[in-house]
Amino acid sequence: EPEVTQTPSHQVTQMGQEVILRCVPISNHLYFYWYRQILGQKVEFLVSFYNNEISEKSEIFDDQFSVERPDGSNFTLKIRSTKLEDSAMYFCASKEHPYGYTFGSGTRLTVV
Amino acid sequence: LAKTTQPISMDSYEGQEVNITCSHNNIATNDYITWYQQFPSQGPRFIIQGYKTKVTNEVASLFIPADRKSSTLSLPRVSLSDTAVYYCLVGDLGNAGNMLTFGGGTRLMVKP
Numbered sequence: 001e002p003e004v005t006q007t008p009s010h011q012v013t014q015m016g017q018e019v020i021l022r023c024v025p026i027s028n029h030l031y032f033y034w035y036r037q038i039l040g041q042k043v044e045f046l047v048s049f050y051n052n053e054i055s056e057k058s059e060i061f062d063d064q065f066s067v068e069r070p071d072g073s074n075f076t077l078k079i080r081s082t083k084l085e086d087s088a089m090y091f092c093a094s095k096e097h098p099y100g101y102t103f104g105s106g107t108r109l110t111v112v
Numbered sequence: 113l114a115k116t117t118q119p120i121s122m123d124s125y126e127g128q129e130v131n132i133t134c135s136h137n138n139i140a141t142n143d144y145i146t147w148y149q150q151f152p153s154q155g156p157r158f159i160i161q162g163y164k165t166k167v168t169n170e171v172a173s174l175f176i177p178a179d180r181k182s183s184t185l186s187l188p189r190v191s192l193s194d195t196a197v198y199y200c201l202v203g204d205l206g207n208a209g210n211m212l213t214f215g216g217g218t219r220l221m222v223k224p
Contacts, residue, residue, distance in 0.1 A: 033211065043156060
């Protein structure tokens with residue numbers, strides 16, 4: 001079964017540092033997403049991406065966040081200057097319209 | 113986006129059938145109903161999706177009455193490994209950029 005792959009599985013960073021979370025979506029999917037889940041809380045939408053541009057973004061996705069598809073396979077989420085409250089599980093997902101999403105296993109980001 | 117309401121938690125025993133009901137009174141004509149399963153520290157996993165009546169796959173059944181204001185996820189003969197959080201989501205699959213809005217889900221505990 002095709003999978004969405006995320007790396008690293010766990011990242012620890014100091015407050016103020018930049019982090020890049022990486023995802024390899026399923027190869028024939030065209031729609032890509034980032035979600036996050038703070039420990040014990042709901043899964044929250046961050047951003048959707050299609051045709052090399054952002055389709056929608058939430059209020060969480062402020063100027064500190066950016067996404068990129070640098071090549072034909074990777075999809076990245078960058079946080080420019082991490083804050084303590086950015087600590088969360090970050091999930092990448094991809095979708096073959098009009099079917100359901102496939103989520104990756106997530107990256108646990110810990111900001112210290 | 114149609115809001116969903118589902119029980120916060122449910123308990124069951126191994127081998128029993130579990131039915132989790134979700135209310136979505138404001139569901140729109142183009143909306144589909146999708147259920148996801150999430151284990152701790154993992155990404156949500158697609159279980160089943162439907163529009164009306166009954167849908168069955170190898171892991172679950174989804175029952176949707178004619179008015180579509182609710183739906184019931186049925187898990188036959190649960191095992192300990194079915195202990196997870198189950199999310200009911202409603203959305204327009206025709207809008208591929210449309211994000212998923214997760215509620216709190218139903219925390220299912222399967223006991224031996």
